[in-house]
Amino acid sequence: MRAELEGRALPSGRPLQLALHIDGVRLSSFPLHHSRTRRRVRERVPRRVRAPVPAPLDDPWVCVEEVPGQLGLFAPWPRSFTREHGRRLRGRRHIAGLPRLLAVLQEMAAERGVGETWMFHTGDCARLALASRPPDEDLVRPEALVDLPQMRPTLLEALDRAGLLARWRPRLVPSWMSRGPGSCRECLAWTNEREQRCALCLSWGMDRSPRPCHRCGRVLPLRDDHCRRCVLFLSETQYDLDGVALAGGDQLWFGGPFAPHLRVDHDRAGEPDGLYGWRRLQAKRRAAIQTSRAARLVSPHLALPGQLDLFPLARDWSRVDDRRLPALTPSAQEVLDGFVAHIRERGWRRRALSTSIRTLRVLVAHLGAEAPLREEDVRLLARRHDFNGARVVNYLRVTGRLLPDRRSDAASARARRLADTAPQPFRAAVHRWIDVLSGQATRPSVPLAPTTVCAYVRRVSPCLRAWYEAGIGDLRAVTGEHVREALKALKGEEAKALATPLRSLFRALKREKLIFRDPTRSIVLSGIRKLPVPLPDDHLHGVLDQLPGTRNQLSFVLAAVHALSTHDQRGLLLDDVDRSQGRLTVRRPGRLHHTVYLDDVTFRLLTRWLTERHRRWPTTTNPHLLVTALTATDDSHPQVNPQAITKALRRLGLQITRLRVDRILDEAKHTRDPLHLIRLFGLSPITAMKYLRAAHPAGTRPDPISE
Ligand SMILES: [Zn+2]
Ligand SMILES: [Zn+2]
Known part of the structure; x- marks a missing residue:
């Protein structure tokens, strides 16, 4: 107020209650703490009421102390103690083991948080239990504890802790009871x-x-x-x-x-x-x-979607105990059920595929089914005895739960290894070339087969090393002269085998803008054209009867009569067979479809093969005409291996290519019309002319565009 009157600025903050100051009246500074103290009255017990505490008794008639070594006349009779008996024993001294038992009881009292009264009652019972032992026995028989008036379970535990409890004796059934x-x-x-x-x-x-x-x-x-x-x-x-x-x-x-x-x-x-x-x-x-299954825990190693590896490391599945699997998560159970349903659907017997089911169960139990499973894991686990991975890989691939194995391609790995051993200045360039060949470069390209890539790199490596030793430190320094020099030492097919990958290498590097010009552009190879050669006449006699299996016979006829190559035969689809019209369509990518008109022998063999195929694999979903036991059950629908077609023929000294060439040449001998050959075998005009020239060496003019 005074400050306001004087026109001064007031300090900021809460307003304060002002207090009056009057003599004789004082406000308490802490009114909340003010309380009345209650006076405690100490109750005193009169001296005359307090009597001396009676000394503890020892009644010798309770649990009579027996002479050690004395034999009982009767078996110990059941006793029934009361609390009074315990009271009458309090003064007894020299009970063996009592101090130990009382110490244990003190411990238990502290654990349980109980007081004097508890100790009082248990102490009485402890004395009774120890005093009622037969002479010469240190331990208390557990069945004798029923005699105690109270606290039996507590005493049982205390005696056990103190090491004073005898072993349970099996219950004996007296003979008179069972008669x-x-x-x-x-x-x-x-x-x-x-x-x-x-x-x-x-x-x-x-x-x-x-x-x-x-x-x-x-x-x-x-x-x-x-x-x-x-x-x-x-x-x-x-x-x-x-x-x-x-x-x-x-x-x-x-x-x-x-x-x-x-x-x-x-x-x-x-x-x-x-x-x-x-x-x-x-x-x-x-x-x-x-x-016991429900009590199992879920695996702590569940793989989660998007979880990244700290570093790649192959798992060691050989140490996994497949009898104690972690519990399956609901999604893992779903995957497993789906696999079993898939097996049933395909008509496979579940018992025959128990090894595959076990493989998937172990995988999803440990890794879960949230994230895709790595193909490497399936293969590593399948190496164990009684495990099988092929069907699991197929199923996971079909359902999109597989992380395909990149390292499974041996040819690509070999190509990379070769690139690593190339001379240091060329190494990066060779790796980039492999990228281009396998379609992984900066600009999209059609990938070559990994085996081709590997073969290219292998053929080029010695040449690169020779250039490096000759003092070339960069591929930009390679000129057409160097390439010609390298090719000069080789002849014919060998020169071609080196020229093709070299040309591919420099074109790829030019495309990737690593070199300025392509030194192989001006290289022209002069080659000799091989003419097709017919087979000896008696070579094919009786082959059909010697070939085992309908599929091999069909392959032989398709090659020897219809001139279908191994590649053509592998790609044939079931849908391409038109038996009502007696036709077979051969698909050739990038060219027109070629139609084969089936002759009698081929038609019969084809019908027999289709019957056999259906009988052996009624549920197969592989769309290809030619299947083996492996490809029929493979859900990724692969073509048969080329070996499956050529193996049986090679045993008889035959090659599909030679059969095909022989057939076309034979046809060419009977005609001079290239269109006939083109129509009959689906050849390109150049190939058709090549065969005609081979069949009629005298009658054809030299090819104006041949080199
Ligand atoms: Zn028994
Ligand atoms: Zn009985």
Whole structure:
């Protein structure tokens, strides 16, 4: 207020309550803390009321101390202690093991957070338990603890911890209990009959001689060294879902119509039947397996989509224990179910493919099915005994869950390795050339087969090394003269075999703008043209009968009669066969389709092959006409291997190419019309003229455009 009156600026902040200052009136500075203190009245117990604490008693009549070594006249009689007995023992000294037991009880009291009263009662019981031991026995028998008035489980645990507890003794059944009406003498089941053995035990003992049982020791008829009761008990408790197994004793059961038995009953349909017996034990086993499976954890190594490798490393699948698999995730289970359904759909037997199913199960259990699986992993796992990967790879590829293996292409790897061994200045250029050849360069190009790429690099390598040794340090320094020099030493086909890859190398480098000009542009090779040669006349005699298998015979006829090459035959599709019209269409990429008109022999062989193909692989989805056992079951629908066509013929000294050439040449001998050859065999005009010239050397003019 004063500041306001004087016109001064007030400091910022909260407004404060002002206080009056009057003599005799004082405000508390901490009103919230102000409270009245309550006076505590200490209650005192009058001296006369407090009596001296009575000394602990020792009543010698409770648990009479027996003389060590003295034999009892009777077996120890069951006692029943009360809390009063415990009180009367408090003064007894020299109870062996008592200090140890009391120390353990103190420990337990601290653990449980209980107080004096608990110690008081357990201490009494501890004294009783130790004092009631028979003479000469240090350990307390667990079955004797039932005599105690209270705290039996606690004492059991304390004695066990203190090492004062004897082992449980098996429950003994006194002989008088198993005799007379009631229980069966052998299986101890309650039958309530006067018979000493129940009907089931009687039939059990029919053809078995009594010997001591390995488990219970009684002399009874045995199977697998066990009496009937023990066999039943063991099979009941093998998967103890119901908690039948007891510590120190066996569960008894009813006899008569409710008795458990192992016999397999069959109903009219021949199915196992009955409340007890085989089916129930099987169900228990299944339930136990399901429980243990459900308790399994999911693999900690699940691969997630988009997860990157820190560094590439091949997994060692040989150390995986396939009996203890991690639990399957729902998506992994889905993949596995899909694979099994796929197997059924294709008509394959599931049992025959159990190795493939196992492979996929191990893979998805450990890696999950969220991310695509690596082909390398499938192949590594399939190397193990009883594992199979081919079908798994196919299925994963078809469903788009496969990460194809880049390293599986041996030819590409070899080409790269050759490039690495090239002279240092040329290395990068050769690698770039391989990129261009395999279609991975900066600009798109048609990739060559990896084997061709590898062959090109292999042929060029010695030449590059020679140039390097001659002092050329860069491919830009190579001139046409160098190339001509390298080719001069070679002749004919060999020169051509080097010239082609060299030309490819420099064209690729020019295209990639690594060199300025192509030194091979001006190189022209003079070559000799080989004319087609016919086969000897008697060569084909009786070949058809010697060839094993319909497919080989068909291949032979297609080559020898219709001049189809191995490549043509591999590419034939089922849809290309038109049996009603007697025609076969041959697809040749980049050219017109060629139609083959089937003759009688070919038609018959084709029909026989189609029948055999359908009989052997009724569910195959491979669209090719020629299939083998391998390609018929392969879902990636590959063509047959060229070896499959040529192998049987080569055993007879025949080649498909020679057969084809011989056939065309034979036809050319009977005609001078190139159009006829073109129409009949689907040849190009140049090839047709080549055959005509070979067939009629005298009658044709030299080719004006031939080199
Ligand atoms: Zn019995
Ligand atoms: Zn037994």
